[in-house]
Amino acid sequence: MSDAQHEHGHHHREPESVLSLRVRALESLLVEKKLVASEAVDRIVGAYEQDIGPHNGAKVVARAWVDPAYKQRLLAHGTEAIEELGFGGVDLKVVENRPGVHNMVVCTLCSCYPHALIGLPPVWYKSFEYRSRAVREPRVVLREFGVDLPESVEIRIWDSSAELRYLVLPERPAGTEGMSEAQLAEMVTRDAMIGVAVVRPPAPGAR
Amino acid sequence: MDAVPSREIADMTGATALPRKNGELVFDEAWQGRIFGMTVAMSHDASFEWREFQAQLIAEIAHAEREGESSSYYERWLHAFERLLAGKGLVDPAALAERRHEFEAGHRDDVF
Numbered sequence: 001m002s003d004a005q006h007e008h009g010h011h012h013r014e015p016e017s018v019l020s021l022r023v024r025a026l027e028s029l030l031v032e033k034k035l036v037a038s039e040a041v042d043r044i045v046g047a048y049e050q051d052i053g054p055h056n057g058a059k060v061v062a063r064a065w066v067d068p069a070y071k072q073r074l075l076a077h078g079t080e081a082i083e084e085l086g087f088g089g090v091d092l093k094v095v096e097n098r099p100g101v102h103n104m105v106v107c108t109l110c111s112c113y114p115h116a117l118i119g120l121p122p123v124w125y126k127s128f129e130y131r132s133r134a135v136r137e138p139r140v141v142l143r144e145f146g147v148d149l150p151e152s153v154e155i156r157i158w159d160s161s162a163e164l165r166y167l168v169l170p171e172r173p174a175g176t177e178g179m180s181e182a183q184l185a186e187m188v189t190r191d192a193m194i195g196v197a198v199v200r201p202p203a204p205g206a207r
Numbered sequence: 208m209d210a211v212p213s214r215e216i217a218d219m220t221g222a223t224a225l226p227r228k229n230g231e232l233v234f235d236e237a238w239q240g241r242i243f244g245m246t247v248a249m250s251h252d253a254s255f256e257w258r259e260f261q262a263q264l265i266a267e268i269a270h271a272e273r274e275g276e277s278s279s280y281y282e283r284w285l286h287a288f289e290r291l292l293a294g295k296g297l298v299d300p301a302a303l304a305e306r307r308h309e310f311e312a313g314h315r316d317d318v319f
Contacts, residue, residue, distance in 0.1 A: 004224070016314055017236070017238070018273055018311070019236075019238055019240040019282060019285065020236065020237070021284060022238075022247045022285065022307055023238040023241050023242050024238070024241075025303065025306040025307040025309070025310040025315075025319065026242070026245070026285075026288075026289065026298075026307075026314065027241055027245060027317075028310070028317045029302065029303055029305060030249075030298070031247060031317075033298070034246050034296060035249060035252075035254060035298075036245050036247070039272060040244075040251075041241060041244035041245055041248050042244070044243075044244040044245065044247045044248055044251075045234075045240040045244040048216075048217065048232055048243070048247070049232045049234065049240065056235075063218070115237045116236075117239075119234060119240075124220045126231075137223075139293070151220045155267060170239060
């Protein structure tokens with residue numbers, strides 16, 4: 001079963017712009033006429049953007065790192081807190097990584113994802129493999145992403161839905177005390193906000 | 208190959224230069240990535256030459272600037288793409304208008 005079929009039973013009901021509807025109508029027609037394959041579009045977008053789009057989410061994370069009161073609001077009321085920074089269009093819950101707890105986001109049904117904050121979902125996020133294995137064997141999946149967590153760390157899996165999307169607030173790396181909010185935002189990757197990576201401290205002499 | 212960005216597209220200059228931030232392409236909303244991807248995919252499949260699309264985009268941008276429209280880069284891209292598809296006889300504008308209406312009215316809700 002394809003992702004598109006999955007999503008039929010899983011309606012996205014956030015307010016959608018006229019332009020977005022117009023583009024979906026066009027894609028629907030082009031796919032029907034076999035002029036375009038949605039998978040090819042996914043691949044192309046992924047290839048060109050790599051990990052574009054995590055900038056908004058990175059700003060949210062950096063603000064939370066430097067402003068404890070903002071962090072509290074963000075964890076308590078994600079949707080309202082990102083609106084403070086001018087981001088919206090998504091009902092959001094932010095989950096915090098801390099010593100002993102690692103959070104990871106998946107959408108087991110399809111590919112629900114906080115677009116407004118971290119751009120388009122990467123191809124692997126939409127894959128059946130990730131959607132099933134993230135729940136079944138998260139520790140193994142994380143190791144494949146290069147995150148090797150000790151057994152003592154609890155892994156929490158958050159299953160996104162059309163109603164609620166999740167964003168991981170990664171741990172602020174050590175050695176970043178003197179960095180500005182903008183510098184911090186540059187370090188935050190898309191994968192860290194999905195919870196399949198950690199934010200690495202800057203390499204000595206790299207700045 | 209889909210997986211290798213074409214320099215002809217990625218390195219467009221002047222008014223048609225792709226919006227970037229810190230060197231990376233920026234799609235502010237998901238639909239912008241979709242319309243970009245559809246256009247590139249169809250040029251790969253030789254439905255049209257990239258330079259044909261680029262010429263259409265240049266014309267669209269010039270028109271919008273002349274009219275003082277506040278439309279965004281990808282909105283102009285969308286118009287240029289629709290015009291090119293119609294001009295090439297690949298998409299019937301009436302069929303597209305009807306499909307658009309079906310989405311706006313909620314009769315269709317395909318997600319890609």
